[in-house]
Amino acid sequence: MVSGHSNVRGAWRTQDRSWIGWRFVGPFMAVFALVFLAPIAYSIYLSLFRTRLIGGTVFVGAGNYLDVLRDPQFWSAFTRVAVFLVVQVPIMLFLALLIALAIDSGRLYGSAFFRIAVFLPYAVPAVVATLMWGFMYGTRFGLIGNINQALGVSLPDPLSPGLILASIGNIVTWEYVGYNMLILYSALRVVSPSLYEAAALDGAGQLRIIWAIKLPALRGALSIATIFSIIGSFQLFNEPSILKALAPNSITTYFTPNLYAYSLSFAGQRFDYSATVAIVMGVITMVIAYLVQLRGTRKAV
Template identity: 65%
Template sequence: MTTMSQARPVAKAAQKPHKPKLDWAGWKFVGPFMVVFAFVLIAPVVYSIYLSLFKEQLIGGNQFVGLANYAQAFTDPKLWNALGRVVLFLIVQVPIMLVISLAAALALDSARLYLSSFFRIAIFLPYAVPAVVATLMWGFMYGTQFGLVRNINDWLGTHLAPLSSNWVLVAVGNINTWEFIGYNMLLFYAALRVIPVDLYEAAELDGAGTFRVIRSIKLPALRPAIVIGVIFSIIGSFQLFNEPNILRSLAPNAISTFFTPNMYAYNLSFSGQQYNYSATIAIIVGVLTAVIAFIVQLTGSRKEA
């Protein structure tokens, strides 16, 4: 009896399931990125939100004001002016840029373009030029006192002024388009190269022409890439800063300190010493950009489904 009573606990202990050991191998790989991500993105965003809840007072110094800065921003005509200008830039410039990029990608993929490798590199090359260098280069050509525009005015007797108040946004859009056509072209071209050859063979057997293949095969396959291109372009439009900020020295009367939301936040912070209100504008623009990009992504995903 004693032997049997001692064997029962041993049997129960043998049947007890062992808890699986935690595998930390994945976190060892992801950990360094998460640390950098926390310090580079999460910490600045949290600190910006913290700054936006305070305001520098003439009496009492920096005091907590809650959402007062946000209320002021929503009634700020300079911010609405800057946002309206960026939205206009987005509505006009982005479709033009994406259509040109799409046409270039379709031309390169058609296998009917001679020296396609040369044209692919040539179209992509402006993207490799830094934005500051590209803006300085175009600014030299836009100047009415020097450069290409002055030469054209002298030759033709015209009075072209790309950096005037009526045309400066077009000038900035032209620079931006020149810079990013190659990037979007490569994005679309990569999506075209992964289309199965069987679809083209089936279309050829059905007697489909070039435009029918583009409409029925290539464009549907390009939809995810187009959605990504639109999202990146939306983010880039709301981040517009380098081009107008550099051109401002050539056109101070046409480009104000609040030409874009980023310029407005930058000048408030570094010129006006209004760090709290600048952080507020940055948070508003960031949330607005994220919401619009999410709506575009959601719309594109529904159409794809």
């Protein structure tokens, strides 16, 4: 009888231990399903229907997706953020790389203060940063206007249709250079000092050390920073949304895909089509980020 009771207790203990892991991850999984999986599932559900003035809501299957692929406003917004990505992301990552290398070199005077100063803009909320830069861009009330008045010149309007994308790129670069710098600098800090010592004994200079040791060590970190930057570029929303009030002639309701989806949903009450735009952009972003990650992995191998 004692042996039988022991076996039962042992079975219960084994079963109880098997649930210990789920007890730890259970709260996270519940929140993850509630705030991430459920909205995606609901968006997919909305994208399969269309609300009409006559006939109400009807099931259209892939009809909304076909409309998005034929929508010139969507492709105009997508092309704009693609150009933004191709131009702004390399500039931002190049600046972050230069700063990270400068700080890691140990030759930069006041490197601790400089590191904090470069990272500080990332701590500024995007809304505050955009309002601040929007004020400086102003030709009537801001810094550009004050310079024009003080010097008697006529500087180009940063909020004009031809310069608005570059102005937004400047804001985003100012915000995220420090963030990417920290990723790259952290990767440099884990490089073994013995590699630098061996290179110095072989007579390698700083440029040779950077090219042969530091840049290969940064390959993974650069890949991660690039993926994050691609995702952020395709999600561009805060900056154009806030600047729209200051430059209504330069920023349309379909300036970026996210702004287009927002306008469709909250101004046009087209929730089904807005959800479709969001899903299409999510798939495009996922595919491009995966291809970049795959290319980075192959180079590392």
